[in-house]
Amino acid sequence: MMDSSPHKFYHVHGFDSRQFLEHYFSDKPDMVFGDDTLKFLIDNFRQVFALGHINGDILIDLSIGSAVHHLYSACEFFKNIIMLKVSNRCIMELKRWVDERTGAFYWGHTSTLLQKKEENSDPFQDQEAKLRSAIQHVVKYDPEKENMTDPLVLPPADCVISACLLDVISKDQDDYIRYLRKFSRLLKPGGHLIIFGALSTTYFTVGKDKFHVFTYDEDFVRKALVGEGFIIDYCNVKERTAVSDLVDYKAFISIAAHKEK
Template structure:
């Protein structure tokens, strides 16, 4: 199966809305809720409520158009900048932020986030809070050393990245280059929150097979150590569903502090 031809998220047409409907919706038959929604939110809530991740500016550079992991972050960060590599993903995210007709709804994720906070009655307030905190949704390009060229962003106090390195990295060296570019968005002493799929080689979206870079937990940790990070927290959850749409074995979320 690994030998079958695959498309690349950043090079080929990727249907962002179909991906959200398949992997992140509130439909009763959506098989991925435990791994794609609840696990990231639980860890995000723990990390941001623990108090060791602080600051003013957060930059998110994540795969596709999901934003649910940012609900706990908006309690701390009042300036959230979202980077999107795929133009369709950029448009989908902006459509949600601006509450345009037909936008993807994240109310179910907001409800889970407020439940974790013990504020289940404040779902709409949480929606408004996050949308207000997001100051920009801009395009990025990993072919550039500064991925937001020609825009120069302030160094962030926190960078979050979900699944992006899985999707765009073709091999180990490519992963290191891409991770280094993400780390350059972060100030020394700031925190990187990295979420990814372990031992995954593909995801099927809209009937098309897309590449995922296959790696394990040790590889990610060693890559971070080589770039001068100290790992503060790591959680791994074994896959909770059965589906031929993707072949990952586990999901991981970790936090690491940039020391230099």
């Protein structure tokens, strides 16, 4: 099915989850993606939740790797966050941070970015602790299964977030729409979907390995959402500023929509 691609597939071959975080989300001086993967992502999720209509009991996160910083704003509106991960390695990396174990990835630089955006933020309020408390479950899933978390059956969610996951598990347009449909089934009627993705991308690199990314543009993702019965509430696109050959995206898109009842 996927042998035609010269690159590996995220959900099939797996990758070094810590190296992925170091490449694209760290506070190291040579990490050049800060404006795109840190500032833009945090700011856009903050803006989306500031709209005031995305809230409820349960939020399900389906995102690439073990990143958590996109959920800082979400934990102000959801006290029960369920994170789905495709590999044991990503689960272990995430749980190391949630449980505050020795050797966990450092996310302090990202919570500082959010505090700078919040004019009324309490400098003594620990955003990371809030998020840890909100993450109630970390569950392994298989995107190919009808019930992706089989044998577990998840409760319907008020909101589903997917950051870059559709990009890396979809081999073509039909795949993207098929997975989008599966993700939307996790929602309650009228529930909200927030997608963060990389436009016009063909690969990303972790260590010595290159991984497949489905190439699409803004028009495609808009049509895909509308075709699945969503109404788009918010969309923002940021052109790439980073100089690096680790990944070849042209821009990032942040888009929020709600499912028609």
